[in-house]
Amino acid sequence: MTLTGELDAGLDVPVDERVIDVRDLRMRYGAKDVLAGVSFTARRGEVLALLGPNGAGKTTTIEILEGFRMRSAGEVRVLGVDPAGAGEHWRARVGVVLQSWRDHGKWRVRELLKHLGTYYAPYSTDEIRRPWPVDDLLDAVGLTAHADQRVMRLSGGQRRRLDVAIGIVGRPELLFLDEPTTGFDPAARREFHDLVHRLTDVDETTILLTTHDLDEAEKLADRIVILNDGLIIADGSADQLSRQVTGLTEVRWTRDGQRFIHAAEDATAFVRQLFLQYGEDIADLEVRRNSLEDTYMKLVLDAEGGER
Amino acid sequence: MISTLRAGLARGGIELKQTLTTPSDLSSYLIPALILFGTIFFQRDAHVPGTSFSLGASTLPGVFGMGIAFGSLLTVAQLLTVEREDGTLLRAKATPNGMGGYLAGKAVLVGGMTGVSLLLQLVPGLFLVEGLHVSATGWLTLLWLVPLGFLATMPLGAVLGSIFDNPRNMALVTLPIFGLVALSGIFYPITGFPGWLQAIGQVFPIYWLGLGMRSVFLPDSMALVELTHSWRHLETFGVLALWTVVGLGLAPAVLRRMARRESGSAVEARRQRAMATVGR
Structure with a gap:
């Protein structure tokens, strides 16, 4: 393992198993390189945690992969497609949970999940039935008791669980979680971790997660990639990393x-x-x-x- | 495409139901209607100069027309800026065909909202204000005028809403529109203005919606106090259709540009800015 300079992560994963494949990704704002050549891959069913100090380039990386931001240079393949030009079919296979959502405050929880689910129905396949049935989904995220509540009346933790529910309503093959448990109490955090395990074990969902909670990264992630100043400085399981340091x-x-x-x-x-x-x-x-x-x-x- | 449209219709229906069951929203429909009828009540003895026709009755149809332009243009612009800030648009972007569904939903919602406020003014107006009645051809005119009015103004609202990304800057849009209303012969006949002001007023849809509505509700003899002494249906249709073409031509590109810039960090940055403004 290298501790300085560029590090290519996960090149040993066979090409056809790579859900995420990033090669020499660069992002430049004005004169500043936010990403200075980042390469990593994620395999199907893997939970990959992206760690790093604020300003390391985590958010930029995840937004490029989500197709929400254009890159300056480099090769990016997500589910085999370049997210910069990906269409609605690709969008249906990807789930996104972001940090600060306050939308749909007047909607009721069940109503919103049911409505957003309808967008995924045309993309249902024999292997993956879309969308996730609302009652099962409410149960999976522990919101059954709040199904008829207005979204703006939910507590911070409940709101976050709703965001996760919306992220997975289309049964995504790849899920992006941006600091998913900020503001959770320990019990909610534990439940959330169980949900993530369920997603990866039962549905083989690939998850890319950013977090500041290292304990959470250790519990959830199969592999951890540490970004610093636009470069990957470490890559491996929590065990491997600690042993090697x-x-x-x-x-x-x-x-x-x-x-x-x-x-x-x-x-x-x-x-x-x-x-x-x-x-x-x-x-x-x-x-x-x-x-x-x-x-x-x-x-x-x-x-x-x-x-x- | 069909399923997107259906999702959008469902979305608009749900949101329309929400706004009609939210007390604070309801008051924003009722209060303008109350103010309007209050004003007309106090004007009940005033007449259009040179005629025996009541001033209130002659103003009201123009107000209906203004309501359509105002309601659809401003509401769309406002909703777009607010829902960009709270992340609704980003949510739509993260959903397959979500943007199409979102926009179809907004059209249904805003059409419905404007329709409800129109009915709240129109129905009591027909009963309470003397001198208003609609002939058979009048209803036919309404059938093309109202939808065309929506089409001419809603895309413009979407364009304005895409350009201003801070809801607190919306005054920059509302103030000029109030000015435009003053020029559009809604409350004061356009014939009283100098020619160059008349020309400016006639460029924009508000004047034509007001004129069209007057042609529906007022007796044909009232056309004499209009410019060129006629209702000018052909011109009304032409100008509104032109704005429709301009709006629908411009809106998709502007909306796409706006949508492209949406990301988690953009929404977060706006949230921070909103918090800072509220804290001050």
């Missing part, structure tokens, strides 16, 4: 009422040795690999340090 794992224990902390290269060997030496005296043992947060901070700081 530092080899050290934190081991904590108590012996005779005293606390010990040790950073071990090989935690398993270290613990084995610990038990051999002290046996029954060891208590409260904890072995903790670097959290994704530690890894992320280190990667971003290293990348920024490399420039200075």
Whole structure:
């Protein structure tokens, strides 16, 4: 893994399995390069998290992939089509959940989902029945009790779940989630994570997600891509990333009422040795690999340090 | 195409039902009608100069015409800017054929809203105001005049709504239109203006909608106080049709340009701006 400069992510995925295929994507506003050559792919059914500090280019990247923004240069294929010129049929296969939607306030929840679903009906196929039946969908996002409520009366978390429901009403093959759980309480967050797992396990939906919640990225994502200053600085599973950043794992224990902390290269060997030496005296043992947060901070700081 | 149109019709129907069951919206239909009839009530003893015809009765049809132009043009412009800010348009863009459905829905909604306010003025007007009646040919005129009025003004509203992306700048659109109303012979006969002002008034659809409506509701003898002493149906049709062609020719390109610029960050930026304005 490279920590500085360009990194091509996911090139080992066979071409026909690539739901997202981005090559050397560049975006320039005036004199500033927001994206300076980004390449990555996502495989069918994969959950890919896009992380990075504000201004790293996450939103620009996702908007280009959604077909909402033109790029300056580079090759982009989403579901095999260039989103810049994609038609309505492509649109029907993609779901979008954005950050700040306040639309359709006067509509009732069920009414809105039913209406938006009708746009997808002409794109129903034998494999994928579109749209998602409203009652099932309400149940899946936990809004059944609020089905007849006006959208403007929903709480922040309920509104967000409605946004997700609208994003998936057409049973998309690819779903974009832009900071989906901002403002969720822990229970709502847990339910949302279960929903995402259901989408990927049952329907093989591919998901591209941006988030600032590293814990969430770790729970949901099969693969994490970290963007910094318009370049990909890391790509891999949370485990791979943390292992590659530092080899050290934190081991904590108590012996005779005293606390010990040790950073071990090989935690398993270290613990084995610990038990051999002290046996029954060891208590409260904890072995903790670097959290994704530690890894992320280190990667971003290293990348920024490399420039200075 | 058919399914998009059907979705748009359904959308317009739902939104029309919503506005007709929202108290604050209802008052915006009723209050203009009340003000209008209040004014006419106080004018009941005034007559059109040189005739025995009541001034109120001669003004009211022009107001119907203005209502069509005003209602459809301004409502479309307003809805477009507001719904761009709250993300409705982006939602439409994220939905297959969503833009087509959105626009068809808006046409139904605005047509319905303008129709409702027209009825609220027309029905009591026919009963309360002396001197208004509609002949058989009058109803026929209404059949082409009202739809053509919508077609001539709604696309223009869409163009204006696409150009102004901040709902708080809409005064830049409304003020000139109020000025135009003053020039269009709705409340004060256009014959009282100098020739160059008459010419400006006759360029825009409001004058012709007012004239067309007067031709429907007023006795034919009243045509004598109009320019050229006639109802000029052919010219009315011609000017409104011309505006329809201009509007429908311009609107798709302008709307497409506006839609192309919609993205999550554009909506977010507008939200931030709106919050900053409200906070001030």
